Amino acid sequence: MxxxxxxxxxxxxxxxxxxxxxxxxxxxxxxxxxxxxxxxxxxxxxxxxxxxxxxxxxxxxxxxxxxxxxxxxxxxxxxxxxxxxxxxxxxxxxxxxxxxxxxxxxxxxxxxxxxxxxxxxxxxxxxxxxxxxxxxxxxxxxxxxxxxxxxxxSNDEVVYRNGAKPNDLLVVSGDLGGAYMGLQVLEREKEVYKVNPNNQPDLEPYTYIVERQLKPEARKDIVKLLKELKVKPTAMIDISDGLSSEIIHLCTSSKVGCDLYENKIPLDPQVISTCEEFNIDSTTVALNGGEDYELLFTIKQEDFPKIKANPNLSVIGYITEEAAGLHLVTRADTKIELKAQGWKNFND
Amino acid sequence: MxxxxxxxxxxxxxxxxxxxxxxxxxxxxxxxxxxxxxxxxxxxxxxxxxxxxxxxxxxxxxxxxxxxxxxxxxxxxxxxxxxxxxxxxxxxxxxxxxxxxxxxxxxxxxxxxxxxxxxxxxxxxxxxxxxxxxxxxxxxxxxxxxxxxxxxxSNDEVVYRNGAKPNDLLVVSGDLGGAYMGLQVLEREKEVYKVNPNNQPDLEPYTYIVERQLKPEARKDIVKLLKELKVKPTAMIDISDGLSSEIIHLCTSSKVGCDLYENKIPLDPQVISTCEEFNIDSTTVALNGGEDYELLFTIKQEDFPKIKANPNLSVIGYITEEAAGLHLVTRADTKIELKAQGWKNFND
Structure with a gap:
């Protein structure tokens, strides 16, 4: 099209x-x-x-x-x-x-x-x-x-998945769910196009999320920013397979648990409005949508002042002891177990 | 099958x-x-x-x-x-x-x-x-x-394609054409199988060439051997895309010509007999068959004594000035221009 x-x-x-x-x-x-x-x-x-x-x-x-x-x-x-x-x-x-x-x-x-x-x-x-x-x-x-x-x-700068420690803060770059919702919009327009090929899609209200799907940017700037701020993450992972599956990977590798706060998950207003339009829960999208090429990392509590003012970074939770498990703390303040739903290509 | x-x-x-x-x-x-x-x-x-x-x-x-x-x-x-x-x-x-x-x-x-x-x-x-x-x-x-x-x-051991000089000797490891003839045998057996699935193929007379096709070995041993012999090739290339196309690559990169001698091209007796059976010219197969994971390299003339007794290596020609062009010297002692026919996947 x-x-x-x-x-x-x-x-x-x-x-x-x-x-x-x-x-x-x-x-x-x-x-x-x-x-x-x-x-x-x-x-x-x-x-x-x-x-x-x-x-x-x-x-x-x-x-x-x-x-x-x-x-x-x-x-x-x-x-x-x-x-x-x-x-x-x-x-x-x-x-x-x-x-x-x-x-x-x-x-x-x-x-x-x-x-x-x-x-x-x-x-x-x-x-x-x-x-x-x-x-x-x-x-x-x-x-x-x-x-x-x-x-x-350099040897002293490499960051693995397995270095997170209890009380570390869980931080994510950018905002989540955009790429998935951009895909939903594009899939809908494709169906419209099939029915009427002369119908020109109006993607104007979805510019940001469509771009998140079609032209994502890798976060080179975040690596640079962390160096400038003199923050070395204790663990880091790319979350393109979905926030929840990658939190699970990071915590499993590090042998820790975590509490993730639903109300701290960064969402762009366009993601929220499009989720409403499609009648999809925005937290589910942010947790499992995938394809957001953002970085998830953990930092020591003492580094918090260095990052707290930065609009590119959101603290979304903290690391706990392994025995405490992995939980999402909802807006209603209830704790539910964090599960991965990510992409399952072979089941498509 | x-x-x-x-x-x-x-x-x-x-x-x-x-x-x-x-x-x-x-x-x-x-x-x-x-x-x-x-x-x-x-x-x-x-x-x-x-x-x-x-x-x-x-x-x-x-x-x-x-x-x-x-x-x-x-x-x-x-x-x-x-x-x-x-x-x-x-x-x-x-x-x-x-x-x-x-x-x-x-x-x-x-x-x-x-x-x-x-x-x-x-x-x-x-x-x-x-x-x-x-x-x-x-x-x-x-x-x-x-x-x-x-x-x-190490910096002083790396060998590129572009270091061959006039008068260098052109050397190839192993023997050529086996992988291609192995493929011909397998393709023939597949056709036989399609007609009669109960017919058990007799691959015994073709063991060597079938293995050249199905289980090739990369020539790690040649790199080791050259080190032991204290021979550093002036240029080297893998010839899996066919001897003639890779001679052309090596000579073009090095800005030299070459004379390749048909009667020096190493052929296994099983390649020769299978070529006769299939009524295919064995030189054509050796030059253009491809998939022989052998190494083609050039050495200085002074290194010849170090390699001449080795059954794994064959001197097949020598490097000339660029203006002299690339030629195959046939068994009848006529010179014909060397052309690449290699694999052309997109034309299949």
């Missing part, structure tokens, strides 16, 4: 695999000192000297993680990079390189892949990461993107 | 994504000192100190790169690792870590993925690499495997 149907079509077969990689990556520039050799050999060569190296990887599959009927390819390329950088930032590390592999069916013309790579290039440029390798192959159906991100961090 | 139809079936949906990853990777052991943190956080954490880091990635797609009707899943897992390690060795580096991502449709039961991961585990154990991360997701159709391999190499 957003796609331009009149674009030029160049068949992928005309280029061959090597021609395709060269064509798609020819504008990519090296920005990181640690990149000794990028694309063009059997492997990239990197140099991190006394830094530690972090490595993370994610697959995005058409029909499972994205729907091209409302996801422009440029946004998809951008998002594929963000998904991975978010995991690097969750280690309190600096993202330095990525590799991009795609499997793509012949139904995509070269021009579609150029759009995808334009999004990848924009993301790489903006976040200062070098694209140092990848693979391009055909698929029987649809598009699949596999990204591996590499980052660097 | 090789698959056991009576196996137990556990639906992937019963485990959920996190359960699945944990289940499949629970036996994986850390062997490398450089692995500080493997699976279990947002990213793996590695430490290479004064070594350089090499990174390479490859996608394997069902129906494009493999056919499960004759490729047992355990072999496929093993091969997916080899494909990537081969690129690490082509940098004269030591492979240290891999990440494995899979997209898989619901038609695969858990037991099938266990087979796949058993092959991955065997490969990782035998080649001393740690599985430090990955992603597991559903696909709409078929199986796709994305592997990223990481290795380490």
């Amino acid at each position: 957003i796609e331009d149907k009149n674009q030029q079509r160049t068949d992928l077969g005309d280029l061959g695999e090597f021609g395709l990689i060269n064509h798609l990556t020819k504008n990519f520039k090296i920005q990181q000192k640690s990149t000794i050799k990028g694309i063009g050999d059997d492997a990239a060569v990197l140099e991190f000297k006394n830094k530690r190296v972090v490595v993370t990887t994610d697959l995005l599959v058409e029909g499972v993680h994205f729907d091209l009927s409302y996801m422009p390819l440029k946004h998809l390329g951008y998002k594929a990079v963000m998904v991975n950088l978010s995991d690097v930032y969750a280690m309190n590390a600096k993202a330095t390189q990525i590799t991009i592999s795609i499997a793509v069916s012949n139904r995509f013309p070269l021009e579609a892949l150029e759009e995808l790579y334009a999004g990848i290039e924009t993301a790489a440029k903006l976040y200062g990461v070098d694209v140092v390798g990848g693979d391009t192959t055909s698929s029987k159906t649809g598009l699949l993107i596999s990204v591996t991100a590499i980052g660097e961090v | 090789i698959e056991d139809k009576n196996q137990q079936r556990t639906d992937l949906g019963d485990l959920g994504e996190f359960g699945l990853i944990n289940h499949l990777t629970k036996n994986f052991k850390i062997q490398q000192k450089s692995t500080i943190k493997g699976i279990g956080d947002d990213a793996a954490v590695l430490e290479f100190k004064n070594k350089r880091v090499v990174v390479t990635t490859d996608l394997l797609v069902e129906g494009v790169h493999f056919d499960l009707s004759y490729m047992p899943l355990k072999h496929l897992g093993y091969k997916a690792v080899m494909v990537n390690l081969s690129d690490v060795y082509a940098m004269n580096a030591k492979a240290t870590q891999i990440t494995i991502s899979i997209a898989v449709s619901n038609r695969f039961p858990l037991e099938a993925l266990e087979e796949l991961y058993a092959g991955i585990e065997t490969a990782a154990k035998l080649y001393g690499v740690d599985v430090v991360g990955g992603d597991t997701t559903s696909s709409k159709t078929g199986l796709l495997i994305s592997v990223t391999a990481i290795g380490e190499v």
